Each structure stands twice: as structure tokens, then as C-alpha cells.
Amino acid sequence: MLYGRNDEQARISSLLAGARDEGRSGALLLRGEAGIGKSALLDHAAELASGDAGGRVLRVTGIEVESGIAFAGINQLLWPVRDRLAGLPGPQAAALNAALSGSGPSGDLPAARDRFTTGLGVLTLLADLAEDGPVLCLVDDAQWLDGATAEALLFAARRLAAEAVVMLFAARDDAFTGTGLPELPLQRLGRDDAVRFLAEHGLSRDARDRVLHDADGNPLALREFGMAGDRLPDGSRPLPVADRVVARFQSRIDELPEKTRLMLLIAAAEGRGYMPSLLGAAREMGVGLEDLEQAERDGLVEVSGRSIAFRHPLIRAAVYQGAVAACRISVHQALASSSEDADCRARHRASAALGPDEDVAVDLQDAAERARKRTGYVTAARLYQQAADLTPARDAQAARLRAAANMMLQAGRPDEAEHLAARAGTLTDDPAELARLGRVRAVVEYERGNRRTAARMMVEHSAYAEPDDKATMLRTGATYAWTAGETPALLRAAEALPGDAMVGGLAHLAGDDLARGVPLLAALVAEARTSTPEPRATAGLEDAAGLALVLGDDEAALELAAVEAARCRLNGLIGALPGVLRTQAQAQVATGLHADAEATLIEAISLACDTGLPSGDWRLSAVFARVAAVEGDESRLREMPERSDGALGLLELGLGRYDDALRHLESVHHRYSADAMLAVADLVEVAVRAGQPERARAPFDRFRAWADAVQxxxxxxxxxxxxxxxxxxxxxxxxxxxxxxxxxxxxxxxxxxxxxxxxxxxxxxxxxxxxxxxxxxxxxxxxxxxxxxxxxxxxxxxxxxxxxxxxPTAPVLLDRLTPQELQVVRLAAEGISSREIAAQLFLSRRTVEYHLYKAYPKLGISSRKELSRLTLEPSTT
Missing domain, CATH: 1.25.40 (Serine Threonine Protein Phosphatase 5, Tetratricopeptide repeat)
Known part of the structure; x- marks a missing residue:
């Protein structure tokens, strides 16, 4: 029975009822200190769900020692339903198979290198399972999930909609933060509930009052202290409740026989409860399974034929923390020698290391590379960092820290990447290594929106890079410089990388040489349009689509962005898609497809949010700014984090505030790109309307020269x-x-x-x-x-x-739909199945059908057949 948890139980029951009765999905994070009752609430939810006809419960518990094993949690959660993977779309099945197999992806499928495809596979699999009845997914001790599993499960949870799936997470107060999920904090029990909790122990009044005081409403503490009764140690010490509980566990452990304590320590150090490793180490140290008998009777561990589990994580902590260092080291050495798994062996060797050890560092580096190949980038970063800590040579230590920083960039964690790069920079004087670290810092600055700084850093550090790194850094730096209007950095990049058409073309434009710059870029766009890349090719067309936007070639930009977006969707390349969608939305805004652009941008923002990408806000809001300016939505525009002077100038022009418009437009950095040149044309109109035609002549000459060049x-x-x-x-x-x-x-x-x-x-x-x-x-x-x-x-x-x-009829029809309904309806009108639409939009099939169900009445129809007869393409003229 749960005491004092009526509100929490009602919240969980409501989620489950919504899934059972209405097909709604939901996610909730239970948060609280150790012993507060999170696991008990998850057990309660499991009992409720199991009682529903056709209901299925899947569970995973984060294990501290497995936090360094990529997809360990996914294996635990999905192993019972692995036979259902064959029914998933190809990229998702490949990603999940790679996660469950413990090896890198087979073949050269791009999706297997996108860390979010696994999460999409989890979402689709849960939705498929829910076809047979509601699904409850329970995630306990989420703070100890490996990074790859946490990322996949959170992606799935954030995109739940109408699948009849409920995901409940439980985590400690100070961990598993920034999830974006609704949270339910668990408070300590009040005195009345605590008294009811203790009633079964038959304590004297004095003992009960001591327990109430020392446990302070924590259910686990109430239980453990209640069991001790009058034997409870003096609780006057000002320790946190969790520490007092650990101390209570340690006192119980100290009373056990020596061999029992050693066997418990082996289990605590191994952490997973994996019997073969445990028994191998136990034999080497002269103990065995029979030595756990007393600990079993005391309720400290549960032993099954396949595993050993501590009744609570704090018991494991008490066992491990209470052992002397020499004994812990010996146990880890024994576990390393008995382990058949390379990753586990590397972990135990690292735990047993007394100082820097290159041989152990190599093992950890190999484990990091295995995690990287499976897109477990956070795990790989942590392993590289461990390897660096055990590396004797400073230059090699710096290289491993830089590798960790790169993995953090891949994982979308720029702050951690910067910290690692800064630490590495203090360890080496090697120019090439410092250049690589400079690249990391430059990318971090760009992700934060400091584009000028990023461009200068990337180009400056490229001077000391190795040839292959140098070319990549110069191209990236040139792109940063162009978007930021940092002309000196762009010109330096072009000078250092002669013969590169893109860099040279942009540099010529920045240097007012339209005659040389435009043909170079136009040739690249034409080449991209005439090429026929393989659908699963790894190189995209986003750069070419961006260049088409620079040249004002709307038809090419729409075409190339659509092809690249389709390629990303086909391959499940979720991480790359927000940037492609941003380019596509820019072209849609330019051509007056505002409803489509809004749907595209909302999808991009949703994906950026659901994947935790740091690059979403300022670049995506810049596209919205143009729409807000056209619509005259002043409050919306001024609230945006990235509102260019060009957009503000257009707004003021539309509102007839010409002096303000003139001020904004004259401060625009007038690069030779379509967006920037529109501000030049706006400046001409503003100057004339403001009664200052003399200020219109120079911008007019500039725009005419550009228009003559781009044709x-x-x-x-x-x-x-x-x-x-x-x-x-x-x-x-x-x-x-x-x-x-x-x-x-x-x-x-x-x-x-x-x-x-x-x-x-x-x-x-x-x-x-x-x-x-x-x-x-x-x-x-x-x-x-x-x-x-x-x-x-x-x-x-x-x-x-x-x-x-x-x-016009068509726009009014489309205006009735939400942006996501519009996306779904357009694809359905082309005859694409709900399952294929789901794969393209990274949703579940049931969510797609939910959007269709909501859209049909708005369109005055009732079926796909009627949908195919509607005109859904607005005019762009």
C-alpha cells in the first residue's frame, strides 16, 4: 500500500486511462530524492496497466555501472520485443538492430550514423506494439541511463501524440535535467502518513518518535529505521536522510560474515548482476554464490538463476563505499580477468588502475570508438575523457580530450565540448592539435550565435592545421563568414584555398566582383540540379540549395531543398533535417508559400527541440522574422531572438514609419545575396517615400548591378x-x-x-x-x-x-489546417500511405491518422478519395 500518494496515483491513473479509453499518449517524469517512493509508484502503474486487457508493460532500470555502455538501457527495454523490429521502416530497423546487437551498423546506411534514428525506431516500435493494446514504458533510475538510451527514449517521449503509449520516467532530484517532459516532484510524507506507514512495525512511542524524526518523511528511511526500532543508532548527526540510510545499511552489512561481505562487494563492483562475470570473479577470490545466503535472508539482495540484484541502489552504494580501497581494487581486477565483454573489461581495468596507464587508456579508447560507431556519442565522450585521465603523455592526453570534445559536439552539447577543449589546450603545444581544438571552439561559438567570432576563429586556426583538416576548416569558416558578413575572414579563406569554387565565388561576391562570383556559384547550382545522387548517398544538396538562395534562384532552391529533405527523410537523418528545412522554408517564404513555410519551420523547430539540438533558435527565427515583417506583426517580430535590421526595416516601411525604416535599412550589411539585396531595394523605396531621393541613388545602382548579374x-x-x-x-x-x-x-x-x-x-x-x-x-x-x-x-x-x-479558394482551405495537418494532408493527397507519411515526418502511424481525422472535417470531406480531388497547391503569383 502507498501512503500519502493519492494525488500522484491519480495523475498516473489519468494518463493510463487516456491511453486505454481515448488512445492518447503521454509522458511524465517523477522526480525526488533517493528512497522517496519513485519505484513504488512505477510498480503501482505497472499493476494498473497489467490489469487492462491487452495492456503491455516494458521496463528498464538505469544501472550506474552501465552508464558507460552505449544502448545498455535500450537492450534491457526492448530485448523482450526484439522480434518486432523486422516490421519497422528500414533505417529505423537498422538503427535499433545496431543498438541491440552491440556492434556498429552493417553496410553504409546513413541512418545508422544519425543518433536520433534510434529514438524514432523506439517511437515506431512502441506505437506498433500499441496496435494490440495500450503500452506502458517504465524507466526507473533514469539518472543512470547511458547517454544513447536516454537520448533515444526522450526523443520518443517528446514526440508521443495519439499512439496509446504512456512513458513514465523516475529520476533523482539533481540529475536527468532539461528533458522537456512534464515533471511530478515527490514530497516527503507528512506526519500522519508516516505514522500510518510505521504502524506495522509495532514500535514503542519513543522509538516511533525517533524514527519519525530521523527519517523525516522519507519512505525508505521510515522502513529501514522502523526495522531497527530501539536499535537505531543515535540520529542526532546533521546528515542528509540518504546518508543516514546508507549508514544504516552499512551497519547491517558489517554484521555479516566476511565472505558474505566480499561476495556482496563483487556484486556491487560488477553492478549489472550478470552471473557469469560475478561467479568467475568469485571463484578467483575464493567465494561463491552460497556466501550470499545470509544477505538474501536479510533482504539485501535478490538472487535468481540468472542475476543478482540489490533491493535498493543505496544498498549497493553502502556495500561499495564501506569497503577499503585495496579490496575494491582486487575485486575490479578479478572482474576484469573474468569478463568476456571488452567494454566491461575496460571499465574494471580503469577502476583498478592506481595511476596513469597507457595500456588501460587504449582499452578505454577502443571502447569509445565502439560507442561512437553505434552513435553513442555521449558515452564515447565519457570514455575518451576517462582514457585521457589515465594517459601518461600530455600530447596524447590532449588528443583524447579533443576527441571527447568532438563527441560532445556530435551529441549537441557545446558547453561540455568547450570545457573539454579548454582543458586539452593546457596540455599541448602542438600547432596541429591546437588547430583542431580551435575548430571545436569555433563550432561552439557558431552554435551560440556568435557567427563573426566563429568565422575568425575557424579561419585563423586553419593556418596551423594538417592539409585535410585545413581544407575542411576553411570551407566551414568561409560559410560562417558569409552568413555573418565577416568579409575579411572570407577573403582570407579564399586566399588560403585557391580553386575552391564555393569559397572563391562567395569571396568574389563579398569583394564586389559580381562578374566572377556569380558564374562560379551558378555553375555549382546547375551541377547539383543535373546530378542524380543515389538516394542513400551521404553527401547532401543543402549547400547547393543555400547557394541558389544567395543567387535568388527560387526554383532551384525549392527543388534542391526538397530533394535533400526527401533524402534525409528516406534515410532517417533526423539531426540533419532542421537545417535543410530552414533552407526550404526560406525558399517557401520567398515564393509566397507562407502556410507551407510555417509548417516547415514548425517541424524544424519541433525536431530541434525534440532532439535537443542547440542550433535551432536563432537560425530558424530569422526565417520567421521575414514573415512577421510582411504581415506587419510588430510584437511577434520584436520578441524574436534573431530579427535582422532588414526585417525591421520592411516592417517599418509597411507601417509607413519611413525615418525608422531608413535607419534600420541603412545599417544592414548589404552582402550580395538575395535576402540582403531585398533590403537594398527596400532602402530605395524608403528613401523616396521619406522625401530624400538622393539617398536612394547608391542603393539603386547597387541593386541593379546585382540584378543584372544574377539574371x-x-x-x-x-x-x-x-x-x-x-x-x-x-x-x-x-x-x-x-x-x-x-x-x-x-x-x-x-x-x-x-x-x-x-x-x-x-x-x-x-x-x-x-x-x-x-x-x-x-x-x-x-x-x-x-x-x-x-x-x-x-x-x-x-x-x-x-x-x-x-x-482565392485554395488558401482559405489550407488556412483551416494546423501546420502539421497541412503537412500530413499534402502527403496523403499524393497517395502516400499513413505508415510512409509517419516515416517521412518522424511520427507514428496513429499520430498521422489522428491528424487526418482532425483535418477531414475542416476540409469538408470524409475520406482519402475525396482528398485527392481537392486543390491544395496555392498560387505563387
Whole structure:
């Protein structure tokens, strides 16, 4: 019976009922100190779930000594259902098979190198199991899970929706933080509940009061101290409750025979309860299973035919901490010699090491490499760090710490990577090693949003790198420099890497040499579009899509980003996808596909959040900033962490605040890229509207030169619009409108039509003005560009017309859907099955069908057949 846990039991019961009765999924983290009753609540949940018809319970308990074994927890959790892996999508099955097999991935499947594919496989497997009835997944002592398992389980938990799966985690107060899961903190029992808890022990009043005082409401302490009764040691010492419980356990252990204590120590040091290793070490030390008889009777351990388990982790801690160091070392040596598992042998050798030992360090490094090959990057980092601690030579120690730092970068933990790199930097004077450490620090700075600093660091450190490292660092540094507007670093990178088309092309643009830069980049984009990479190739097209955006080639950017996103989805490359989706969303925003862009960005942000990626916020919000500026959503734009002066300038321009717009736009770093050059064109309009046309001439000349170089119809149309503004030329307006008809960028087309309509109305040609103004209104309304729509309506009224444009059917239809519903509906309309959609969007099949179920009534339909007849593609003109 559980005392004082009515609210917690009700919370758990509600989750289970939601899964059983409504197919809802949920996750919850129980948090509290050792002995507070977390495991008891998990047991209670298991009893409830087991009582449901068809319900299934899967369990995993984190084991402290297994925290250095990649996917040890996944093996424990999924081994009973491993026969169901064959039904998973290929990349997910490959990733989970690699996790369960204990070896690296077979073949060259990219998904097996993406650390998040395992988590997706867990989600899909749990959802598949839930087809037969609700599934409860219990994770106890989560603070001791190996990093790879924790990452996979948290990814699955964060993406639960409508699978009838409940995941309950339990962890100590000070660990397993930053999970993103709802938490339920467990408090100590009140006096009345504690008294009821102790009633079964039949204590005297004085003994009961002592136990109540010393246990302080901790259930485990109440039990252990209650068992001691009048024999409870003096509890006046100001120790934490957990320490008092450990002391109580140690006093019980001290009363056991010597051989029993030694056998307990072997079990505590081994930690997993794995009988072959335990018995091998026991034989070597002259003890055996029979020596545990008294400990079994005392309730300290439970022995089965296959394993030995301590009744509570604090008992193991008491056994291990209470032993003298020499005895612990001897036990670890015996365990190392008896272990058949290389990773366990390395762990025990490390625990037995009395000082630096290169031979042991090599064993740990090998274990780290095995973890790396299985995408257990956090585990690999910890093992490399252990190896470094046991490495005698300082340079070799630095190299292993640098390897640990790289693994932390792979795991998305830049702060830990920086700490390891800084420590390594104090151990070596080798220029090449310092260059590699500089690369780590530069990546950390970039992930934090310090792009200029990152670019300078990457390029500067590349000067001392080995040839292969140098080329990679220069290309990365050049990319950082371009995005940050750090022209000196970009030019240095190009000088140090002659012949590289991408770096050279960007450097030429940064150096105002459009004639040489644009053709180099255009050739790379054209080559990417004509190539036919294998669907499972490891090299993506994201760079080429980004270059297409630089050149304003919207069609190429949309195509290349879509192909690369599809490749990532096919291969389960979840970690790479947010960056690809960001590029895709930029192209969608540019071409007026705002609903699609929102769905794309929300998916990218969701994946970045669910995977714990540190790179999501500032880069993704920059794309949202453009949409907010178009829509005139001032509060939303100003709350964004990354709001460029270009977006703020467009906002102020739309709201008619020209002096503020001029200030923002003149401070933009006007790189030769499509986004930056739009700010130049906006500056032309702002200067003219602000009554300062002389400030428009230089930006107009700059934009026209860029438009002539990139030869994109939309850019040429805007150049004509700028000419019309500067020269007050109707002919330029008319040419611009005609050219827009062949171009992408509906927002820019509507702005040109608005300006032309205004010009015609001022020229008293009201009837002629109405046509472009109506067309502009239609686009502004579809894009929700309220300030621009208000201006167009005002101009139309000034021509004597009071009506308003009608809204196109398709956008209204799409506007009824949430972003995720829109994604699912689009794929379903193409005839893709729910299971295939789930694999593409990294969801479960039941969640996909839930979104379809919610979307059908909004669209006025009831089936996939009707869905295929709808027009779901909005116009971009």
C-alpha cells in the first residue's frame, strides 16, 4: 500500500486511462530524492496497466555501472520485443538492430550514423506494439541511463501524440535535467502518513518518535529505521536522510560474515548482476554464490538463476563505499580477468588502475570508438575523457580530450565540448592539435550565435592545421563568414584555398566582383540540379540549395531543398533535417508559400527541440522574422531572438514609419545575396517615400548591378521598380509589372503593382489604377500582409472604388489546417500511405491518422478519395 500518494496515483491513473479509453499518449517524469517512493509508484502503474486487457508493460532500470555502455538501457527495454523490429521502416530497423546487437551498423546506411534514428525506431516500435493494446514504458533510475538510451527514449517521449503509449520516467532530484517532459516532484510524507506507514512495525512511542524524526518523511528511511526500532543508532548527526540510510545499511552489512561481505562487494563492483562475470570473479577470490545466503535472508539482495540484484541502489552504494580501497581494487581486477565483454573489461581495468596507464587508456579508447560507431556519442565522450585521465603523455592526453570534445559536439552539447577543449589546450603545444581544438571552439561559438567570432576563429586556426583538416576548416569558416558578413575572414579563406569554387565565388561576391562570383556559384547550382545522387548517398544538396538562395534562384532552391529533405527523410537523418528545412522554408517564404513555410519551420523547430539540438533558435527565427515583417506583426517580430535590421526595416516601411525604416535599412550589411539585396531595394523605396531621393541613388545602382548579374526575372522586375521610383517613370513600372508575370515572389509583384497603382492614381488615371491595385490586394490578402493590404485598400478607395478583392479558394482551405495537418494532408493527397507519411515526418502511424481525422472535417470531406480531388497547391503569383 502507498501512503500519502493519492494525488500522484491519480495523475498516473489519468494518463493510463487516456491511453486505454481515448488512445492518447503521454509522458511524465517523477522526480525526488533517493528512497522517496519513485519505484513504488512505477510498480503501482505497472499493476494498473497489467490489469487492462491487452495492456503491455516494458521496463528498464538505469544501472550506474552501465552508464558507460552505449544502448545498455535500450537492450534491457526492448530485448523482450526484439522480434518486432523486422516490421519497422528500414533505417529505423537498422538503427535499433545496431543498438541491440552491440556492434556498429552493417553496410553504409546513413541512418545508422544519425543518433536520433534510434529514438524514432523506439517511437515506431512502441506505437506498433500499441496496435494490440495500450503500452506502458517504465524507466526507473533514469539518472543512470547511458547517454544513447536516454537520448533515444526522450526523443520518443517528446514526440508521443495519439499512439496509446504512456512513458513514465523516475529520476533523482539533481540529475536527468532539461528533458522537456512534464515533471511530478515527490514530497516527503507528512506526519500522519508516516505514522500510518510505521504502524506495522509495532514500535514503542519513543522509538516511533525517533524514527519519525530521523527519517523525516522519507519512505525508505521510515522502513529501514522502523526495522531497527530501539536499535537505531543515535540520529542526532546533521546528515542528509540518504546518508543516514546508507549508514544504516552499512551497519547491517558489517554484521555479516566476511565472505558474505566480499561476495556482496563483487556484486556491487560488477553492478549489472550478470552471473557469469560475478561467479568467475568469485571463484578467483575464493567465494561463491552460497556466501550470499545470509544477505538474501536479510533482504539485501535478490538472487535468481540468472542475476543478482540489490533491493535498493543505496544498498549497493553502502556495500561499495564501506569497503577499503585495496579490496575494491582486487575485486575490479578479478572482474576484469573474468569478463568476456571488452567494454566491461575496460571499465574494471580503469577502476583498478592506481595511476596513469597507457595500456588501460587504449582499452578505454577502443571502447569509445565502439560507442561512437553505434552513435553513442555521449558515452564515447565519457570514455575518451576517462582514457585521457589515465594517459601518461600530455600530447596524447590532449588528443583524447579533443576527441571527447568532438563527441560532445556530435551529441549537441557545446558547453561540455568547450570545457573539454579548454582543458586539452593546457596540455599541448602542438600547432596541429591546437588547430583542431580551435575548430571545436569555433563550432561552439557558431552554435551560440556568435557567427563573426566563429568565422575568425575557424579561419585563423586553419593556418596551423594538417592539409585535410585545413581544407575542411576553411570551407566551414568561409560559410560562417558569409552568413555573418565577416568579409575579411572570407577573403582570407579564399586566399588560403585557391580553386575552391564555393569559397572563391562567395569571396568574389563579398569583394564586389559580381562578374566572377556569380558564374562560379551558378555553375555549382546547375551541377547539383543535373546530378542524380543515389538516394542513400551521404553527401547532401543543402549547400547547393543555400547557394541558389544567395543567387535568388527560387526554383532551384525549392527543388534542391526538397530533394535533400526527401533524402534525409528516406534515410532517417533526423539531426540533419532542421537545417535543410530552414533552407526550404526560406525558399517557401520567398515564393509566397507562407502556410507551407510555417509548417516547415514548425517541424524544424519541433525536431530541434525534440532532439535537443542547440542550433535551432536563432537560425530558424530569422526565417520567421521575414514573415512577421510582411504581415506587419510588430510584437511577434520584436520578441524574436534573431530579427535582422532588414526585417525591421520592411516592417517599418509597411507601417509607413519611413525615418525608422531608413535607419534600420541603412545599417544592414548589404552582402550580395538575395535576402540582403531585398533590403537594398527596400532602402530605395524608403528613401523616396521619406522625401530624400538622393539617398536612394547608391542603393539603386547597387541593386541593379546585382540584378543584372544574377539574371533572375523577379530581381530584374524589382530593379525596374527601383528605377521607376528614382526616375518617376511609368514605363519602368509597366515593364516591371509585365516581368513579374514570369517571375516568382508574389509579395514583390504585389508591391510593384501597389506602387504603380499609386502612381497612376496620382496621375489622375483612376480607372487604370484599379487593375494593379486589385491584383495587389488579392496577393496581400492571401499573404496576410495587413499593412500593405490596408494601403492598397486605401488607394483603391481613392480611385472611387469601395469594393475589395475576393480571397482565392485554395488558401482559405489550407488556412483551416494546423501546420502539421497541412503537412500530413499534402502527403496523403499524393497517395502516400499513413505508415510512409509517419516515416517521412518522424511520427507514428496513429499520430498521422489522428491528424487526418482532425483535418477531414475542416476540409469538408470524409475520406482519402475525396482528398485527392481537392486543390491544395496555392498560387505563387
Amino acid at each position: 533572375q526575372p523577379w530581381a530584374s522586375a524589382i530593379a525596374l521598380r527601383c528605377e521607376a521610383l528614382v526616375d518617376d517613370s511609368e514605363d519602368a513600372y509597366a515593364q516591371a509589372v509585365r516581368l513579374h508575370e514570369k517571375a516568382t515572389r508574389p509579395f514583390e509583384k504585389a508591391r510593384t503593382e501597389l506602387l504603380y497603382g499609386e502612381w497612376l492614381r496620382r496621375a489622375r488615371r483612376r480607372s487604370d489604377a484599379r487593375t494593379p491595385l486589385r491584383s495587389a490586394m488579392e496577393v496581400f490578402e492571401r499573404l496576410r500582409a495587413k499593412p500593405w493590404l490596408d494601403r492598397a485598400r486605401a488607394e483603391l478607395r481613392a480611385t472611387g472604388e469601395s469594393g475589395s478583392a475576393s480571397t
